[in-house]
Amino acid sequence: MKVKCIVALLLCASLLCGCGGETKPSVPAETPDAAAAGDYYEDVWRGDTHFESIEYEHCDRAYFDNLLLQLRDIAQHGGTAEAFDEIDNYLLEELYYISDMRTLADLAYYRNPADSDAAARAQYSMELYLELNDAYCLAMHELAVSPHADVLEEIYHPDMCAWFRDYQAGSDQSELMTRENELVQEYYTLLEEGDEEAISEVYVALVALRREMAQRAGYDSFADYAYENYYCKYYTPAEAAAFAGHVKTWFVPLYAEYDARVRTETEQLWSAPALRCDAQAVLAAMEKVLPEISPGLAAAFDYMCSYGLYDIDYDDEKAEIGFTTRLYYWNEPFIFNAPADDFTAYLDMFHEFGHYANSFYTMGDLLFGMADNDLCELQSQGLEMLMLPHYETIFGKKLAPLAEKFTVMNMLDSVITGVLYDEFQQRVFAEANLTPERVGEIYADVCAEYDYDADESEWIWILHNFEHPFYYISYAVSALGALELYADLLEDPAAATDRYLQISAMDTEVWEYTQALDEVGLGDFMAEETSRAAAAAVRSVLEQ
Numbered sequence: 001m002k003v004k005c006i007v008a009l010l011l012c013a014s015l016l017c018g019c020g021g022e023t024k025p026s027v028p029a030e031t032p033d034a035a036a037a038g039d040y041y042e043d044v045w046r047g048d049t050h051f052e053s054i055e056y057e058h059c060d061r062a063y064f065d066n067l068l069l070q071l072r073d074i075a076q077h078g079g080t081a082e083a084f085d086e087i088d089n090y091l092l093e094e095l096y097y098i099s100d101m102r103t104l105a106d107l108a109y110y111r112n113p114a115d116s117d118a119a120a121r122a123q124y125s126m127e128l129y130l131e132l133n134d135a136y137c138l139a140m141h142e143l144a145v146s147p148h149a150d151v152l153e154e155i156y157h158p159d160m161c162a163w164f165r166d167y168q169a170g171s172d173q174s175e176l177m178t179r180e181n182e183l184v185q186e187y188y189t190l191l192e193e194g195d196e197e198a199i200s201e202v203y204v205a206l207v208a209l210r211r212e213m214a215q216r217a218g219y220d221s222f223a224d225y226a227y228e229n230y231y232c233k234y235y236t237p238a239e240a241a242a243f244a245g246h247v248k249t250w251f252v253p254l255y256a257e258y259d260a261r262v263r264t265e266t267e268q269l270w271s272a273p274a275l276r277c278d279a280q281a282v283l284a285a286m287e288k289v290l291p292e293i294s295p296g297l298a299a300a301f302d303y304m305c306s307y308g309l310y311d312i313d314y315d316d317e318k319a320e321i322g323f324t325t326r327l328y329y330w331n332e333p334f335i336f337n338a339p340a341d342d343f344t345a346y347l348d349m350f351h352e353f354g355h356y357a358n359s360f361y362t363m364g365d366l367l368f369g370m371a372d373n374d375l376c377e378l379q380s381q382g383l384e385m386l387m388l389p390h391y392e393t394i395f396g397k398k399l400a401p402l403a404e405k406f407t408v409m410n411m412l413d414s415v416i417t418g419v420l421y422d423e424f425q426q427r428v429f430a431e432a433n434l435t436p437e438r439v440g441e442i443y444a445d446v447c448a449e450y451d452y453d454a455d456e457s458e459w460i461w462i463l464h465n466f467e468h469p470f471y472y473i474s475y476a477v478s479a480l481g482a483l484e485l486y487a488d489l490l491e492d493p494a495a496a497t498d499r500y501l502q503i504s505a506m507d508t509e510v511w512e513y514t515q516a517l518d519e520v521g522l523g524d525f526m527a528e529e530t531s532r533a534a535a536a537a538v539r540s541v542l543e544q
Helices: 032-036 062-077 081-111 116-144 150-155 158-166 174-193 196-216 222-230 237-250 252-265 279-293 295-306 344-360 373-386 388-430 436-449 473-491 493-505 513-520 528-542
Strands: 322-327 332-337
Touching: 062 081, 062 116, 081 116, 081 150, 081 322, 081 332, 116 150, 116 158, 116 174, 150 158, 174 196, 196 222, 196 388, 196 436, 222 237, 222 388, 237 252, 237 388, 237 473, 237 528, 252 388, 252 528, 279 295, 279 344, 279 388, 295 344, 295 493, 322 344, 332 344, 344 373, 344 388, 344 493, 373 388, 373 473, 373 493, 373 513, 388 436, 388 473, 388 528, 473 493, 473 513, 473 528, 493 513
Parallel strands: none
Antiparallel strands: 322 332
């Protein structure tokens, strides 16, 4: 029987992370010895296909529509469950393929947002996928309410059958999502031109559009709608605001106390002549270090390199964004990053490889599965912490302590900015008569509350504000967990590594963040004591 998570279709489909359903979590291996051997990871099917051999194809509806006719024929005249299942599998396979063509188009677009042809392909691919997804769900709806629904019920879980019975045309808000994508593309174009006034106007238009999405879905606020439907969060915007209070108490003063000092101490990280920061140097460092952490991580890395599943070269034409996505048809993850031409290229890659490794060892459900974003980010930010004991191998004896201080301070910054941008967005979407000028004023007010030295227009350069609203809170929640792992590393490196490897192997479409914390013995991020303890660990390093 097909069991799939019931979540809002298509929302944030380009993200690696989202939320899981009610499937019982798999039980990790029981002993630290198993983790040390990489046994928390379970192997899955992959396409074993080099990325360069996967070419973008300009798809159309013809083949898919023919399959839909066969599905509708069963709804009208009946058929066997086996015949339905075969047609359904072909439809899903085609959706996976078209999704991957959309991903290829998006990757080409992010490599050069100024390329109008790439932008057109990305827009077309997104619209085609939205259309076909809606058409598929409508055809399944027709079957679900037909006299022949028994063939559907024999294959699908009862909850999914109910979902298909209730489906309505356009319930995925494809019309608004198409306009949303157009505005996001306009943002990237204006970003290249540096037109801050026009960008602010685009943002106000995006806010109005997203408010309409929430209203159509029956929500009073877009914040509630995004928390529940974009990311399936198990806490509310109000609870996130309470967590922000702990951040203001324990992390904001700490950051203010050490920021200037750490900046001064770590300046040479950007000027050390012997420190290469190109993609080849970053990959060489990971190839050397990952086997010391886990054979499973090393195997995922070797596969990534062997099949060319990354684009991490510095290129000033790229959109300034980094993410890990999945090619669903081939079940192969892919890392895209536009790194700075400096030391932070290492940190970016450590972060993204944390996403990659988890995706490498799991099977994603394109249509109905969304991963828990907070857990995704703990897997990535946790790997940033796990790399710290190996900094001397990577950066040398002289630079390693400085690199460690910068990395820990950067994680502290993630906790603060994660809640800062969430509060900023909550206030923006709650503003009755929003104007471009008012957005800047709100941002300045929020920054002042966090003692955060920022220009009024700095929010314009944070891509998540435009493309993935209300995602940023996940960086704060997960960074707190990563800092707790770091505190463990200082006391017991073997135990901390074991904890991380358990977390890294968890299927993020099955496990929730709180389940993961409980399973490995990490603290409740909502508890003030967790923030206090993590801040104390950070202080112990920054004082050295």
